[in-house]
Amino acid sequence: MAARDAAKRIDELRRQIEHHNYRYYVLDDPEVSDARYDALMRELRDLEDAHPDLVVPDSPTQRVGGALSREFAEVVHAVPMLSLDNAFSEQDVVDFDRRARERLDVAAIAYSAEPKIDGLAISVRYEGGRLVQAATRGDGAKGEDVTANVRAIRSVPLHLVGATAPGVLEVRGEVFMTRRSFTELNRRQEEQGEKTFANPRNAAAGSLRQLDPRITASRSLDLFFYGIGAAEGWHMPRRHSEVLAALRELGLRTCPEIDVVDGVQGCLAYYERIGRRRDSLGYDIDGVVYKVDRLDWQRDLGFVARAPRWAVAHKFPAQEETTTVRDVEFQVGRTGALTPVARLEPVFVGGVTVSNVTLHNMDDLERKDVRIGDTVVVRRAGDVIPEVVRVVPELRPKHARVVELPKRCPVCGSHVTRTAGEAVARCTGGLVCPAQRREALRHFASRRAMDIEGLGDKLVEQLVDAGRVETPADLYALEEDELAGLERMGPKSAANLVEALERSKQTTLPRFLFALGIRDVGEATALALAEHFGGLELLLDATVEEIQQVRDVGPVVAAHVRDFFDEPHNRKVVTALRKAGVRWPEGTRTHAPAEGPLTGEVVVITGTLESMTRDEARDAARAAGATVTDSVSRKTTLLVTGTEPGSKLQKARELGVRIVEEPGFLRLLGRPGRS
Secondary structure: OOHHHHHHHHHHHHHHHHHHHHHHHHOOOOOOOHHHHHHHHHHHHHHHHHOHHHOOOOOHHHOOOOOOOOOOOEEEOOOOOOOOOEEOOHHHHHHHHHHHHHHHOOOOOEEEEEEEEOOEEEEEEEEOOEEEEEEEOOOOOEEEEOHHHHHOOOOOOOEOOOOOOOOEEEEEEEEEEOHHHHHHHHHHHHHOOOOOOOOHHHHHHHHHOOOOHHHHHHOOEEEEEEEEEEEEOOOOOOEHHHHHHHHHHOOOOOOOOOEEEEHHHHHHHHHHHHHHHHHHOOOOEEEEEEEEOEHHHHHHHOEEOOEEOOEEEEEOOOOEEEEEEEEEEEEEOOOOEEEEEEEEEEEEEOOEEEEEEEOOOHHHHHHHOOEEOOEEEEEEEOOOEEEEEEEOHHHOOOOOEEOOOOOEOOOOOOEEEOOOOOOOEEEOOOOOOHHHHHHHHHHHHOOOOOOOOOOOHHHHHHHHHOOOOOOHHHHHHOOHHHHHOOOOOOHHHHHHHHHHHHHHOEOOHHHHHHHOOOOOOOHHHHHHHHHHHOOHHHHHOOOHHHHOOOOOOOHHHHHHHHHHHHOHHHHHHHHHHHHOOOEOOOOOOOOOOOOOOOOOOEEEEEOEOOOOOHHHHHHHHHHOOOEEOOOOOOOOOEEEEOEOOOHHHHHHHHHOOEEEEHHHHHHHHOOOOOO
């Protein structure tokens, strides 16, 4: 496409995408399907790739920038971001209304009422209609510059719509995370072995303060605007409710639950109405906010200390109740982590009956000193997740029992280990534990492990649910006839899977070790173990001290390897796999370090790359002479980051490790790539 035609089409696509964003986020009335919207974005991205000179900073494709190289800069707010006084009872609201009427000398006041979102206050500045800065509340006078991260929030327009945008508009709002996004984020965190968040507010706070905006973009934050800090070149409406309507016309999203009510009775009725709908809103609120609707009356009322006299936050009562702990049991997760769960005398709190509460891990249990028989205070964290807030020590009975970590897994009987300094205890029977069975089989069959083509997640679930497969060794006893009778399987698929199982028997020692799913033994560590010992027998009988002699293997990983092979259940499965015909060349080194541009580098790769998979990136780094490891340590010399790099990025920064993004990595490899 010619440059002139491309420029015209790019402008048209940007206008269409901005229009559809407005329809979707502000009006909640989309005109096109998600697939059509994605197609417009793809077309725009392709055109901008072909014509990079036409890319502008506020293009919809430029929302997400690269990682920051430093901490957040300080921002002084043009108008201070003040806090609100709280009202905890109806009488507090009545008193607030009375004081306002007396100061204004009026009989009644109309209020703008809205839910108090449980999130983080933010100030976003537009100049000439373009987003130029975003900052956290901080101490009210100054906050942190989080512009790059706020740009990554899809519901925030990069520039205002319409022809009446003010010359300067500093607008205030609340960043939050919906409950659905919170649940999805914690699921992904668990899958990646990362720390989960206690509630949506903590998740939103952690996501907004990421030094890498790509992480923020991946976490589906939202934002409702609720007012103005400063404005220039704009005809200010007469009422707060009219200000909010004007913000919506500019493309700025406001809470759809906002209403104008008459007098204190209108406020209290709104409070009751929102309270009844609280659990169905989809996001957490901790009260409602009343604001005098007339702006001239707001100015007349003014401020006291650090709060306005014309607004108040009517907080919901704390959703806490007391009950007793009947017992504490331990659940085993799919990764082997043991989680203590308190079995409670059922109690009604926050609209639901709670009888089971997770205590997260042994550190949490020990810190709170929860004992069987204790009276405890329970609340629903973020109105969703029940939690034990504290023990009531004065009500502790003499027979209260201290909870002890079981020495053996309550599911499979394997030994339980807890590394010094770690909160999580784990079952060592990864190959046999029913709680870990699906994950162990999925990992065993994965492409970089035994590479059993056709053995997907759904089929694994069917085989486990039918009781046909309990350990990886059982896979090699599967026959075509029984496989063909499973859902979504037929004779051809069954024959292909049996053939894939037969092919997988001829493997390498590094692949086999990786496939076993030993804790903290990734591909790089499996390769190092295979190179060092040359065969499985020597590794099976190696001491912790001997395993520590392997390059990049420290005492923690060495202990995990030893614990795994000390478990008789695991040894039994390894023996069964070898009897089934799984074999590899032994007695020779499986990999000799290459010479190349990364010779001498110790590389860790994290996140999602665009031009290659992470596995391909590891292979490329090894081919270029690097030693590739799975975790960041003081020996690491280079961290390669893609999107969603996780905790490895922060640890690399703390250790002063050199960090490069994908384009820099490609240049180090001598490959052309996007700049």
